[in-house]
Amino acid sequence: MILSPEKNKNLLATILEFSYAEYGSALEMLTAAKKTSNPKLKVGYIRHALDEYRHTFLLHKILHNQIKNGIGKFENKYRFSPKNVIAKGYIDKSGFLVEKLKLKKFVEFVYSNEYLAKQSFEYLSKRISDTNSLNTINEIIKEEEGHADDSLTVMDDIMKDENIHHGMAKKFYLTKFSEAQLKIAFTREKFKNRLRTFYFKNLKFLGYIFDPILNFLISIFGKIVNLISVADDNDKNLMSDKNSNSVV
């Protein structure tokens, strides 16, 4: 594994981030599978989820390969923890996309993001030179491309299903995407991703602005908190003494 030091700087963190993104995608697909009653679609979503789970696992393997090859040192912050998929925003606390978006928007999102993922993996592959890891990434790239195409097939299937169940043949054709619509969706998702990257890149800068304010608030609030005394429960009957509506 040969990489220039500048490029290596955050490679482990980047691979880990990719794995969280894939994991988040797996969970989205699994939820989509649970939300549909169409057996064929269900299986399609589950297969997509299986691929994303496998990608997560492969990315961990790639990360370990980099460490084995001397690219950076393992630290606990590189340990994959499923809970971080929420903390890092790959899954929204307010709900999965399939719950929040209309079907059309959901498919648009999947389509655009699978292509963006493919592009990101291509970029990542330029930073990795050991053959095994590279082959793995190329395999993932191919599958991501497949997922993007699949999402359109899925849309067809969904609409066919709608057609069968609700006699909505016309609606199917009316709601099917045009190239222009997909381009707009793609640009929108790309812009959102850029904005996210910009935000994370500038967190340190934002810290310079907000940290002194936070310190000031803590110093004031710390003094107030120290004045608050939380009563002891010694020898109290916990079932009768207290106000059950109190948060303190």
Place this chain on the structure above:
Amino acid sequence: MFYLGISAYYHDSSVSLLNSEGKIVDFKKEEWHSRVKGDKSFPRMALEEMINNFNLNEKNIKSVTFYERPVRAWITILKHSVKINPITNELTRNFFKNAFNSSMRFQMDLSKHFNSSKVEILYADHHLSHTLSTYYYYRDTPSLSLVIDGYGDKYCSSIHLIKSEKEIINIWNSEYPNSLGLFYSAITDYLGFEINEGEYKMMGLASYGEPIYFEKLSKTIKFENDKLEIDTSYYDFVRRVDRSYSDLLPALFNLPPRNSNEMLVVGSDDFKNYSNVAASAQKVLEDLLERIFTYAFNKTGINNFLLSGGVAMNSVAVKKISELPFIESLNVPPSPGDSGAAIGAALFGFIKDKDKKIDPNKLIDNKDLYPGKLVSDENFFDLVLDKITDDSNSIEETSKLISRNEIIATCYGNIETGPRALGHRSLICNAHNQDLIIKLSTEVKKRNLFRPTAPVVLEEFVNTYFNINNSIKNCYYHMSSVATPKEEFKNLIKGVIHIDNTSRVQICNNDQLLGKILTYLKNDKIYLIANTSFNISSDPMVYSKEDAYLAMVRMGIKYLLTEKGLYKIK
């Protein structure tokens, strides 16, 4: 009328539902739905499913009880952190910044599901919720409830004297940061396992080591003058968010923290060294628990004990405590951790309801280990699985496959309440075949070899195979303690005996799924089944049929038993 209890924002959030008789009719963890192990978010999806299944609304919900007092919990840690750390300390800052994501947003999150002005919202003390979650299953009074966990509200450990459901006296507490749970988690972290997840692994690892650091480690946390005290110079959970131990801890062992990236290979030097640390921490934990139990007994003279909190999941320690001479009975609930506290919270609401009309002589069935409704869809199975047989003889067919040394996955009816798989979400196989169990553990589950696999046995045979301690017999119905095998049968069940000569036995009756399978297996002279949870490492237990199929493919499992039949992968 219904009574809801909710536990959330720390780890393993959950929701439980009691009916007008005070019986659990449903219990759900958010991680089952979100598929994020240990999910601490408000149990949005779990609650939604419950609302749909029971048509819950503002008119039929008598109360919603949260399992702690949010402001009290937030202030206690902040107060301590401000006191001992500089303003710029990352723990203080993190705590302050995340106030909006803490349990203080409970009412706001709840209001997305119910009009909170039309539903009574109650707050129960965190440790009281734990006590009530145990009391739900074990109603004998007077009894002493010991709650030992990481942290909740203001306290890390508590002793409650239960005189009746309306008289629960707090007789002792250990305040933050003097915590046995946080101590054990800090060592878990040092050993390279994830906190709130790796404690099981550490317990399994401990059996391989010698407690050579016991004396040294005992100096960092002790029970003296009726007080539990931790020396925080060794533990960074009071000052850092990224690490629970300080540099003094590796210096104490003269051993660097384990790199979680490296495999622990049984027999290697690293394995020996780190298992010695785990064994020492386990011994410190057991020693301190014994002291706290002894203190509780000496103070009250009561010998009927209940134990809950995260530490109660340490099944090895439960057995050790049960050997104390004064203990008549020691009961642990099926779900002793924070998720189970939702049951206690709901019970709090039920007890507090002055308008309820119940027949005091009517006993409720409080032993149901699989409460709840699960609407499941397995129509898609036709596309991916072959049905071997329908539900009429699926259990008999399953037993035949087990006797032919096949591994079977189960996704049968509703899921277990607690953290242990008790048959409804399990991977099972013949427990008399050691090689098969090794395959199940390492190849299928992809676990480390040092982690044990549990046996299941019919009640009629338990005393044949194991030395059962009657004071903890109830614990064996939901795998909350361990037992030693009978010497004469050890060779027959080697695969389910851990290195320390214990097994985390599950006793079952023949009206339970695994009991029915074992009843058939008797004909083939198979008396024990090996049982482990149906999930891949780092995932929650499977919940729905979609999860089950996905896990089958990921784990390479051929057979699946559901309530509708027995299937084989295509």
